Amino acid sequence: MRFQLIGLNHKSAPLEVRERLAIPESRLPDCCRDLTAYPGIEEGMVISTCNRVEIVAHTTNGHADLRGFLHDHFHLTADELDAHLYEFREKDAVRHLFRVASSLDSMVVGEAQILGQVKEAYATARAVGAVRGQLDQLFSRAFAVAKRVRTETAVGSSSVSIASVAVELAKKIFGTLEGKTVFIVGAGKMSELAARHLMAHGCASIFVANRTYERAIGLAQRFNGQAIKFDDLYNTCDRADIVITSTGSPHAIFRREHGEQFLSRRKNRPMFFIDIAVPRDVSPEMGKLDGIFTYDIDDLQQAVSSHVADRRKEAELAEAIITSEVERFEAKLHTLDVVPTIVSLQDHLETIRQAEIDRVRGRMGQLTPEQEIAIEALTRGIINKVMHTPITTLKTAARESEATTVVDVVRRLFNLHDKEQPAPEKKTEVGTRQ
Amino acid sequence: MSLLWLRFALGCYFIGLVYAFVALMRTSDLFSRIALHAASLGMVFHFVSLAELFLSGQVVWASVHNGESLLAFLSMTFFMVIYAIYQTTSPGVVVFPVVFFLTFIAAIGEQPVLLTQFVSHKGWLIAHIILIFTGYAALVLSFGASLLYLLQERRLKAKKSTSLSSFLPALEVIDQIGYRSLLLGFPFMTLGLVTGSIVALTTYGRVDFLDPKILLSLLMWAVYMLMVFTRWNSGWRGRRAAFLATFAFAAALAAWAANYFSAIHRFAAS
Numbered sequence: 001m002r003f004q005l006i007g008l009n010h011k012s013a014p015l016e017v018r019e020r021l022a023i024p025e026s027r028l029p030d031c032c033r034d035l036t037a038y039p040g041i042e043e044g045m046v047i048s049t050c051n052r053v054e055i056v057a058h059t060t061n062g063h064a065d066l067r068g069f070l071h072d073h074f075h076l077t078a079d080e081l082d083a084h085l086y087e088f089r090e091k092d093a094v095r096h097l098f099r100v101a102s103s104l105d106s107m108v109v110g111e112a113q114i115l116g117q118v119k120e121a122y123a124t125a126r127a128v129g130a131v132r133g134q135l136d137q138l139f140s141r142a143f144a145v146a147k148r149v150r151t152e153t154a155v156g157s158s159s160v161s162i163a164s165v166a167v168e169l170a171k172k173i174f175g176t177l178e179g180k181t182v183f184i185v186g187a188g189k190m191s192e193l194a195a196r197h198l199m200a201h202g203c204a205s206i207f208v209a210n211r212t213y214e215r216a217i218g219l220a221q222r223f224n225g226q227a228i229k230f231d232d233l234y235n236t237c238d239r240a241d242i243v244i245t246s247t248g249s250p251h252a253i254f255r256r257e258h259g260e261q262f263l264s265r266r267k268n269r270p271m272f273f274i275d276i277a278v279p280r281d282v283s284p285e286m287g288k289l290d291g292i293f294t295y296d297i298d299d300l301q302q303a304v305s306s307h308v309a310d311r312r313k314e315a316e317l318a319e320a321i322i323t324s325e326v327e328r329f330e331a332k333l334h335t336l337d338v339v340p341t342i343v344s345l346q347d348h349l350e351t352i353r354q355a356e357i358d359r360v361r362g363r364m365g366q367l368t369p370e371q372e373i374a375i376e377a378l379t380r381g382i383i384n385k386v387m388h389t390p391i392t393t394l395k396t397a398a399r400e401s402e403a404t405t406v407v408d409v410v411r412r413l414f415n416l417h418d419k420e421q422p423a424p425e426k427k428t429e430v431g432t433r434q
Numbered sequence: 435m436s437l438l439w440l441r442f443a444l445g446c447y448f449i450g451l452v453y454a455f456v457a458l459m460r461t462s463d464l465f466s467r468i469a470l471h472a473a474s475l476g477m478v479f480h481f482v483s484l485a486e487l488f489l490s491g492q493v494v495w496a497s498v499h500n501g502e503s504l505l506a507f508l509s510m511t512f513f514m515v516i517y518a519i520y521q522t523t524s525p526g527v528v529v530f531p532v533v534f535f536l537t538f539i540a541a542i543g544e545q546p547v548l549l550t551q552f553v554s555h556k557g558w559l560i561a562h563i564i565l566i567f568t569g570y571a572a573l574v575l576s577f578g579a580s581l582l583y584l585l586q587e588r589r590l591k592a593k594k595s596t597s598l599s600s601f602l603p604a605l606e607v608i609d610q611i612g613y614r615s616l617l618l619g620f621p622f623m624t625l626g627l628v629t630g631s632i633v634a635l636t637t638y639g640r641v642d643f644l645d646p647k648i649l650l651s652l653l654m655w656a657v658y659m660l661m662v663f664t665r666w667n668s669g670w671r672g673r674r675a676a677f678l679a680t681f682a683f684a685a686a687l688a689a690w691a692a693n694y695f696s697a698i699h700r701f702a703a704s
């Protein structure tokens with residue numbers, strides 16, 4: 001396993017540094033080609049998102065100079081860059097990649113976007129031939145792990161922003177938001193964001209009321225909505241299913257009597273008030289009415305916090321999955337490592353067996369079919385018994401991460417160097433490193 | 435043999451019953467699927483049981499146990515229709531226990547014999563029973579939906595996110611389930627009472643309005659109508675609607691219980 005990973009992310013580097021390293025999608029193929037042409041790198045790919053830039057490589061000796069590649073490629077000095085970089089090798093690189101793909105290393109843990117971004121980066125690198133054998137296996141596993149984390153934990157299931165919580169709550173009340181009407185009272189940034197989310201989820205029309213009518217018109221135009229004069233607020237409000245209110249009024253502008261009026265005009269169809277004003281625009285008394293649901297900024301924030309806490313709890317479960325998957329992946333690679341040795345050991349002993357049988361034939365002349373069968377069975381039996389212990393030991397060692405040493409010993413004992421030249425060389429390098 | 439099939443159905447409905455209790459505490463997609471399959475299988479057994487009764491040549495619907503069995507089957511049918519439309523098993527929280535209870539009562543007793551006076555008006559009697567039971571089944575569902583509505587409304591008002599609130603459908607979906615059941619059930623209930631009156635008239639020559647069964651049935655129908663009216667006129671939902679639905683359900687239970695002490699509407703004893 002000669003994987004190396006280097007990079008920086010939102011935790012290790014400020015935006016100014018990340019900006020300098022960000023690679024536009026169009027330049028990714030060239031970057032991958034440059035990477036694989038760099039000394040010591042067999043395969044490589046680049047993940048570049050707004051929160052991270054990472055290079056994953058399979059190298060010839062596990063010690064390729066990835067920092068050097070970054071300095072050269074981005075024309076940055078060590079002083080400018082190195083303090084923000086993290087670097088992982090072998091098992092740690094695998095773990096980090098699994099965590100990234102599973103969105104455990106994301107700014108918002110559990111967000112789904114990162115997996116798509118990693119998949120795109122992988123597809124790009126694969127298209128230019130920068131990813132072939134080892135990295136191919138690594139990324140296929142990373143995607144499977146990410147899927148497992150998503151299915152077996154609830155790490156990505158709850159909303160973690162005020163706007164998405166508002167949408168989630170609206171759906172709890174109305175089921176679908178298709179055809180629902182939104183009313184923005186007080187044209188603030190946050191209410192605009194919440195409204196945008198609601199519209200994206202199917203809300204059909206929008207009203208805007210603001211004390212400054214011109215601002216209401218401006219905002220309404222952005223949503224293809226209708227501006228309402230503030231004086232007409234109470235006459236129009238019952239037409240909306242969802243009201244987002246954020247005025248600077250020192251007193252509640254929606255009181256119990258207003259709620260009663262709205263409900264009566266709406267034949268008691270429910271209304272959802274998202275009150276993000278401080279002090280609050282909706283009186284708590286109004287929220288007590290059947291059919292009126294009021295969430296103020298603290299309620300929304302609390303929902304977000306509890307979802308974040310839920311995600312954190314789920315992330316712990318996800319970390320356990322990652323740990324077991326890293327072990328599995330390592331064991332699989334080690335098992336693959338011992339396979340060539342087992343094959344060459346079998347070939348080696350089979351050659352000896354055939355040579356000995358030929359020698360016996362030369363000495364004894366023509367053998368009867370019965371004698372041929374007897375000799376075949378005898379020699380095969382001996383070979384199988386001799387090979388049983390080394391093969392079992394090799395397989396066990398592979399599972400216990402001792403493959404390198406045992407492979408080395410078996411190759412020396414049976415003099416397998418000549419027939420399988422590349423493998424022992426690799427192992428020796430890995431062995432030296434360890 | 436019919437009883438045997440019914441007992442198989444009861445076994446399947448038992449899984450639904452367990453699901454109903456578990457669902458109140460925690461959400462499990464797997465268990466929900468298991469309960470749904472068990473309920474479907476139960477319905478197959480149940481259908482076979484009812485079909486066998488019907489094909490046996492004797493019209494024995496007027497026995498109390500067969501009535502309960504039919505009502506349970508109709509309630510389950512409503513539940514499945516709702517599942518097909520809304521893809522939610524949450525009404526099962528109410529429907530499964532009711533269905534299990536009805537099937538249990540029907541499955542333990544000996545099958546009672548037919549009430550002899552009604553034999554000459556077989557057609558009207560069957561129409562009466564099927565119509566009224568469909569009305570009852572719709573009422574059960576509407577009652578269930580109004581309880582779920584209250585539950586979900588409370589959760590939303592309490593501003594707590596729990597597994598129960600995510601298991602329940604959206605408030606408006608629950609409301610639609612309840613309202614549609616109500617609208618569907620009302621004409622059945624009305625026609626059921628009309629056909630019942632025809633049976634009574636042709637059998638006794640008059641309708642005794644002071645008989646407890648008739649009184650309670652009329653009360654139930656009046657509450658049913660009030661529910662439909664208040665909903666249609668002022669969109670009553672939530673607490674008020676749940677109160678009315680509970681009252682209608684209680685009246686329905688009382689009307690059902692009246693079978694045991696009514697002079698004119700008595701099921702045959704086993």
